[in-house]
Amino acid sequence: MASATLDVVGIGNAIVDILAHTDDGFLLREGLQKGSMTLIDAERSNALYEKIGPAVECSGGSAANTLAGIAALGGRAGYIGKVADDEFGRLFRHDIRAAGVAFETPAALDGAPTARSLVLVTPDAQRTMNTYLGISVELGPEDVEPGVIAEASITYLEGYLWDLPRAKEAFRQALAIAHRNGRRVALTLSDAFCVERSREEFLDLVERHVDILFANEAEIASLYQVTGFDEALQKVRGHCEIAALTRSEKGAVIVGNDEIHIVDAANIGPVVDTTGAGDLFASGFLYGLSHGFDLARSGRLGALAAAEVIGHLGARPEVPLAPFIEQSAL
Amino acid sequence: MASATLDVVGIGNAIVDILAHTDDGFLLREGLQKGSMTLIDAERSNALYEKIGPAVECSGGSAANTLAGIAALGGRAGYIGKVADDEFGRLFRHDIRAAGVAFETPAALDGAPTARSLVLVTPDAQRTMNTYLGISVELGPEDVEPGVIAEASITYLEGYLWDLPRAKEAFRQALAIAHRNGRRVALTLSDAFCVERSREEFLDLVERHVDILFANEAEIASLYQVTGFDEALQKVRGHCEIAALTRSEKGAVIVGNDEIHIVDAANIGPVVDTTGAGDLFASGFLYGLSHGFDLARSGRLGALAAAEVIGHLGARPEVPLAPFIEQSAL
Secondary structure (H helix, E strand, O other): OOOOOEEEEEEOOOEEEEEEEOOHHHHHHOOOOOOOEEEOOHHHHHHHHHHOOOOEEEEOOHHHHHHHHHHHOOOOEEEEOOOEOOHHHHHHHHHHHHOOEEEOOOOEOOOOOOEEEEEEEOOOOOEEEEEEOHHHHHOOHHHOOHHHHHOEEEEEEEHHHHHOHHHHHHHHHHHHHHHHOOOEEEEEOOOHHHHHHOHHHHHHHHHHOOOEEEEEHHHHHHHHOOOOHHHHHHHHOOOOOEEEEEOHHHOEEEEEOOEEEEEOOOOOOOOOOOOOHHHHHHHHHHHHHHOOOOHHHHHHHHHHHHHHHOOOOOOOOOOOOOHHHHHOOO | OOOOOEEEEEEOOOEEEEEEEOOHHHHHHOOOOOOOEEEOOHHHHHHHHHHOOOOEEEEOOHHHHHHHHHHHOOOOEEEEOOOEOOHHHHHHHHHHHHOOEEEOOOOEOOOOOOEEEEEEEOOOOOEEEEEEOHHHHHOOHHHOOHHHHHOEEEEEEEHHHHHOHHHHHHHHHHHHHHHHOOOEEEEEOOOHHHHHHOHHHHHHHHHHHOOEEEEEHHHHHHHHOOOOHHHHHHHHOOOOOEEEEEOHHHOEEEEEOOEEEEEOOOOOOOOOOOOOHHHHHHHHHHHHHHOOOOHHHHHHHHHHHHHHHOOOOOOOOOOOOOHHHHHOOO
16 A cells, blocks of 8 residues: 555535524524524525625635644645636635645536535524535536545545435545545534435445544434434444544544543633534544544544634634644643 | 715725735735735736635725724615626625615626735734725716715715726716715725825815815825824815824824814724724714714714724624714713
8 A cells, every 4th residue: 555645635515604693583583403504505595695694705615624624733635526617616726725735626617606605603603504505516426536535544525425416426436446545434424414314325334334433413313313422322333443423512432443532622712603613623533543643632633623613703723733733642 | 955865875996805814924025015905906816815825705895894884883874886797796795785785786797807805914903905906997977876876965985996087987976966966075095005196186186075084194194295194184174174084093183174173092902903994983983974973973983983893803893883872972
């Protein structure tokens, strides 16, 4: 096996976030479930946008945020995702490259616009996402550069891709290339509703194909159709080589063969916006694994990276995260 | 004279701000003068964008920020400016309307893209702007709705318009309509370099056409080609019905016929980003004048609105400003 030239390559929906403050009443009136991600069409996206207040735009996308975090840690990061040849596409490309992530997927020259997510931030710092996938649904196997996957120590995949037939094909292809080259594959379940839509397939993926699983409490409970966290934990043991289960302010539980580690949440400061907490936990954890850190230290690095991103508005780190690497060893 | 249905209508360059953090070394290497606004072409805009780090986008434009502030105070506000039929144009329109400002100028269906300004924020909270005017240069007299100007108590014009031949025509037309209808016209000098480019014309405007002048220290010194603030102050007395001269942390000096008022800066909290301080001072001052407040109270309202906007990143208020109205009476 050749040595890896990338630590992690991620595949995901390339999305521009449109962030606006709102209140619980608005979510209620619009029938939006707080904290969830809902897929919406262009028409609903436009109608909802008309109703929200002044907004701020920045690059997002779950896996893209994770890779930006890996680059902020000093890791070698690559990204695969589909944007359109429009202003949002250009700003997505600018931001991820400016963050230090290699991104070469060509823009689609026609079709739908670049994907956007209306991120509604309530006063309790929770975010409710309404995503119009636009051109990102055109991501397909032809966008998966075999050389890039083969040269990455870990390939990281968004569960969100499972909502799209061509992206699912791209996902399966990346998985096959990675394993053929002796690399590891990581998956995040992304969202409890996303799990619900494809539970059987996710169960098969987790048990037979994926080496590293990321899930929060709602997602892992949805996968195994249980209600308590401990129940889910018992199910996941033995089903997956490594699982990182995140629990918001309760920290995370890391499961790996016979090992089990409790990682407390890092307490850095006040919580401003929880957007990106899971994405950045994955940054730290994957950076750790790809650098040979043990599970506990990788988990601590994840917790530190997550703590930075919830301290400000937006889902990508605002400062270099490399100082956390030493801290995670303690 | 019919009673006004709008307190203030503003005419300006409709711009989307692209905000990124940078340092003094970058400004030096790129030959950028800290705190200034430089006009750049599309090519330079793209080249500079390539060099800056990850960014955040939000609606800007000096007069547009001022009108958003007037709406945040509860005033009746309108705006005239040119955007393209592109994503930045749509987000500019969304944000200004969502802020409560009437905005009906039709988008240009072809030509250059919506204007954008690369706003480089240094650690000292100063911002250095690099503006590609794009389609905003197409703003012309045909965009100035005579009915809107006639029905606004005050028409507010950006000095920046003076850099563009067709916008200058639009400016002159708005001025004539306003005065024909017994309304007042306000002008901000916008930028010291802008003043330098058209000094003779600005002197004529200030002395003969404009009722309310806004300028900061550098701008008023450039207008009268003097070095000290007091010298400029002596020049401006008698040249203009009302002048509001802003001095950053030193507050403002308001001149009106025989009156002269010293308005101290409002101290609300730490300064995060000075972008929009002058724009929001104008919001408070114009809201005051259009509601019959005296000069001192109008100035205090300006200082309060400015203090809110420098407390966070971005040039538009984040909270309703109406509570300041009562405070300004004290």
